[in-house]
Amino acid sequence: MTPTMTVITMTVIHGIPKKLGIAHSWVEEGGVHWLAPGSVTVRELATLMNDLHARFITITAYQLPADRGFRLEYHWDLDGQLLGFPYQFQEKNFDSIYDLCEAVDWIEREIHEGFGIDFLGREYEPLLLRQGDTPGVNLRDAVVAGSNAVAANQEKK
Amino acid sequence: MSYKIPMGPYHPALEEPYKLDLICEGETVQDAKLHIGFNFRGIEHLAETRNYIQVIALMERVCGICSNIHTLTLCTAMEGLTGVVAPPRAQYIRTIMAELERLHSHVLWAGIAAKLMGFKTMFMTCFELREKVMDVLQAISGNRVNYSMNRVGGVNRDIEDPASILKMVEALELEMARTVIPIFTTSRTATSRCAGIGVLTTEKALSCGVVGPVARASGLPQDLRKAAPYAAYAEMEFDVPVQPAGDVRARLLVRALEIMESCKILRQALAKLPPGELFAGDGKFDFTKLITTASTARVEAPRGEVMYSVSWKEGSRNPARVHVRTPTFAVMPAIRWMVIGARLADTPLIQASIDPCYSCTDR
Numbered sequence: 001m002t003p004t005m006t007v008i009t010m011t012v013i014h015g016i017p018k019k020l021g022i023a024h025s026w027v028e029e030g031g032v033h034w035l036a037p038g039s040v041t042v043r044e045l046a047t048l049m050n051d052l053h054a055r056f057i058t059i060t061a062y063q064l065p066a067d068r069g070f071r072l073e074y075h076w077d078l079d080g081q082l083l084g085f086p087y088q089f090q091e092k093n094f095d096s097i098y099d100l101c102e103a104v105d106w107i108e109r110e111i112h113e114g115f116g117i118d119f120l121g122r123e124y125e126p127l128l129l130r131q132g133d134t135p136g137v138n139l140r141d142a143v144v145a146g147s148n149a150v151a152a153n154q155e156k157k
Numbered sequence: 158m159s160y161k162i163p164m165g166p167y168h169p170a171l172e173e174p175y176k177l178d179l180i181c182e183g184e185t186v187q188d189a190k191l192h193i194g195f196n197f198r199g200i201e202h203l204a205e206t207r208n209y210i211q212v213i214a215l216m217e218r219v220c221g222i223c224s225n226i227h228t229l230t231l232c233t234a235m236e237g238l239t240g241v242v243a244p245p246r247a248q249y250i251r252t253i254m255a256e257l258e259r260l261h262s263h264v265l266w267a268g269i270a271a272k273l274m275g276f277k278t279m280f281m282t283c284f285e286l287r288e289k290v291m292d293v294l295q296a297i298s299g300n301r302v303n304y305s306m307n308r309v310g311g312v313n314r315d316i317e318d319p320a321s322i323l324k325m326v327e328a329l330e331l332e333m334a335r336t337v338i339p340i341f342t343t344s345r346t347a348t349s350r351c352a353g354i355g356v357l358t359t360e361k362a363l364s365c366g367v368v369g370p371v372a373r374a375s376g377l378p379q380d381l382r383k384a385a386p387y388a389a390y391a392e393m394e395f396d397v398p399v400q401p402a403g404d405v406r407a408r409l410l411v412r413a414l415e416i417m418e419s420c421k422i423l424r425q426a427l428a429k430l431p432p433g434e435l436f437a438g439d440g441k442f443d444f445t446k447l448i449t450t451a452s453t454a455r456v457e458a459p460r461g462e463v464m465y466s467v468s469w470k471e472g473s474r475n476p477a478r479v480h481v482r483t484p485t486f487a488v489m490p491a492i493r494w495m496v497i498g499a500r501l502a503d504t505p506l507i508q509a510s511i512d513p514c515y516s517c518t519d520r
Contacts, residue, residue, distance in 0.1 A: 030452035031237050056366045058482040060466045080384025103366030106490055
């Protein structure tokens with residue numbers, strides 16, 4: 001990437017919080033430009049990323065300790081700059097962006113199968129991960145006690 | 158009347174297990190569904206039970222072709238956690254290993270593609286050439302598959318005699334330029350089997366988020382070695398081959414041209430290999446002194462972008478989470494759009510044209 005392109009890209013990136021109506025700014029940490037989305041929904045975010053022609057990379061899912069739920073980190077690439085948007089929630093469902101961004105298909109399916117999270121507004125093809133054949137194969141039993149997926153897993157064992 | 162033809166999970170046209178359900182009308186493919194997961198080993202989950210040395214050995218086994226790239230990305234992410242920076246010599250050695258790996262991966266793919274085209278002489282030529290690349294990798298690392306070159310803060314082994322490696326690279330480059338490149342770029346067999354087949358348009362490539370040679374063969378000039386340089390790539394001069402057609406031939410051309418660019422990078426890196434240490438400090442990963450608890454690294458593997466997100470709880474011996482996004486995971490869903498409208502007989506070559514790695518994809 002040329003220095004001119006970097007300047008243009010950084011100008012675009014610095015304009016993203018304003019476009020999303022977010023008052024705070026980016027935090028650069030661990031190789032990622034992070035922006036806490038606040039009340040901006042993931043669907044609003046995906047729409048803006050599409051408008052900016054950013055390339056969707058992946059979602060990294062974390063199961064948080066105790067009953068704190070899950071964190072999903074959405075990653076896009078904008079001309080070589082890695083953008084990260086973390087979402088934290090306690091429910092076992094979250095908005096799908098599959099209809100806005102088809103690149104998200106397999107990772108939403110993988111997270112559904114691995115962590116038992118339901119992405120709302122989409123249908124699922126048969127499982128990607130064959131082990132267990134039950135949504136939630138990656139869930140830690142001790143962390144999400146009482147979860148349906150875990151209970152189903154335990155029954156199978 | 159449409160009918161369904163299941164290809165896989167175990168099929169002569171597939172190098173590894175996955176399943177493609179093809180919905181056909183006569184000999185024409187109308188739609189396709191892909192199923193993966195036959196190699197699922199739960200490596201990300203296993204990583205959480207390994208310490209900082211064991212996790213490198215584990216992640217090297219995500220892929221048998223680009224094993225070095227996985228440890229390079231993981232170590233770069235772990236360096237981000239502690240703020241350790243690998244010394245210049247280590248960065249050059251990492252670049253050399255990465256390009257040798259790209260060479261052997263691309264030549265291996267060229268051989269498999271030749272076999273699927275019905276061009277068996279070319280298959281044998283490619284595999285003979287690949288052996289020469291493997292000899293170079295073995296001369297440097299002592300290993301043919303899992304090279305164990307990367308560690309947090311640098312590399313494990315030196316390149317003690319760059320001049321001899323340079324001679325091997327020059328011989329390879331000559332052979333590539335004399336046989337592989339002209340045959341793949343000009344032969345009628347290659348052209349007739351590949352031109353206009355399995356097209357992925359630029360728009361579809363963008364919306365599917367494809368990476369690596371598949372993206373570049375659909376007119377997208379994305380390459381992390383240029384866009385977000387790591388190791389010593391910022392000091393290398395090379396071009397990023399891009400082809401607009403989006404068909405199997407374009408993917409063939411991009412990889413063929415990348416072979417020559419890799420040789421160009423290798424010659425520069427070997428000639429300019431700086432003196433100095435192989436790793437920073439005492440080479441240990443001090444998990445009690447983290448500057449951040451999560452770090453992400455991206456590297457341009459032979460098949461495209463690999464991304465590792467590593468999080469580490471301070472003081473813990475094991476990572477809290479290691480998430481791997483492999484290039485085939487991003488590219489494979491696009492096979493559906495490549496095979497729609499294609500002849501059934503072309504589907505083995507079309508699916509192979511993305512150079513898929515199911516082992517990586519399933520983890």
